[in-house]
Amino acid sequence: MRVRLLEATEDPEELVCRGARNDYMSDWVGDQSFEDAMAGVDGDTIEEQKANFLGKLLKRGHYGPFEHPSATFAIEGMSRSCMAQLTRHRHASFDVQSMRYVAFDDVDPADVEDGEMVVTPPSATDAEWVGRNQQGGQADEDVVERREEVFQSSVRRAVEDYQELLDLGMPPEDARFVLPIGTEVNVVVTLNPRSLMHIADMRAAADAQWEIRDLTEQLLDLAAEWCPHTFDYYDEHMKHRKNRLAP
Ligand SMILES: Cc1cc2nc3c(=O)[nH]c(=O)nc-3n(C[C@H](O)[C@H](O)[C@H](O)COP(=O)(O)OP(=O)(O)OC[C@H]3O[C@@H](n4cnc5c(N)ncnc54)[C@H](O)[C@@H]3O)c2cc1C
Structure with missing residues (x-):
């Protein structure tokens, strides 16, 4: 970000x-x-x-x-999850990139696995990562490897499905429903x-x-x-x- x-x-x-x-x-x-x-x-x-x-x-x-x-301030590449948290604050004014008008049709799903388009949380890749309130804690390397695999295949599939729905003529405002909450905005x-x-x-x-x-x-x-x-x-x-x- x-x-x-x-x-x-x-x-x-x-x-x-x-x-x-x-x-x-x-x-x-x-x-x-x-x-x-x-x-x-x-x-x-x-x-x-x-x-x-x-x-x-x-x-x-x-x-x-x-x-x-x-x-x-201009913020690039925050997850929609983080955006939902930020926009709860009512004394700020916002403009949010629209997924009705911006279709991620040119994103290569292979690049999604390298962190493009969807934010990857550190707990998906870092065995040492300790989240808030000590949630998660240390994990075995092979467990984290599996987390990364599941996370990346899941977001890649979502992006592929989204792009297929666009190809099938679905409007971006409806096709976006299959995208994950980690999608960048x-x-x-x-x-x-x-x-x-x-x-x-x-x-x-x-x-x-x-x-x-x-x-x-x-x-x-x-x-x-x-x-x-x-x-x-x-x-x-x-x-x-x-x-x-x-x-
Ligand atoms: C760690 C964490 C976990 C959270 N988890 C959740 C969750 O699980 N679910 C969830 O829904 N939210 C959650 N929130 C969001 C939180 O409840 C607030 O809605 C959000 O942070 C906005 O802050 P705020 O209430 O201070 O309001 P702001 O909009 O930032 O307003 C600032 C201040 O203005 C005053 N104010 C603004 N509007 C009003 C009003 N209508 N009436 C009276 N006073 C007002 C209040 O004093 C308020 O504190 C979480 C926040 C944090 C930090």
Whole structure:
């Protein structure tokens, strides 16, 4: 799975600070320079002031201002299973690649066994893999070899059947019913920092599935470049708490 930042609010942390400073000033923030709006906040430089102020907001649980900026990410090759988990989060906006209009008719079923079109979970190939809540645990090599065989022959057969149904004139929107839940999909998602922190609270946690954890970590890495003070603070002080950002 690949994740890329497509577009994001410029100066997102300045925007968060401006929003929050509005709450504590008699002057109108619309008329003020950023430096004036931050007057009185601890710190020798404007960056230090931003870091201190954002940390204070997060510490107090004043999360509303973190809803002002937004970032749009493009995700390539997530499973439909993972997509179902991500799209449960109602404060994000999505575009999902359509299987009504995109038919995987040119995929070679032989390539499916090399990981094209269907996501292969690590437990299908890795004897050492330990899933969430220690599910699975270590397995014998020959057991895992057999898992891989069963998994790959099953997805290959599904893709072959799907393509045969297309050849028989079945519309892609109906032929797709035979495809597995691991079928890859590309998604575009727009989030604000508050909703990303909430998603991370739930989906970077040890009991979340490996694929959405991987996705969340990639989103957090990109978000740390976009909103460095916010996500540094989140990483240091808040990550791995569960479900705290929601009221
Ligand atoms: C490890 C794990 C296992 C899971 N297993 C299952 C499962 O087996 N079956 C299943 O169905 N789901 C499952 N979920 C999904 C989970 O129950 C949530 O639906 C999903 O994570 C969305 O998160 P959220 O409820 O915080 O809502 P979000 O949409 O992310 O909203 C954020 C917050 O906004 C508030 N909010 C949003 N909408 C409303 C509303 N309508 N009313 C009141 N408050 C609202 C809530 O405070 C909420 O926490 C699982 C999640 C995890 C992390």
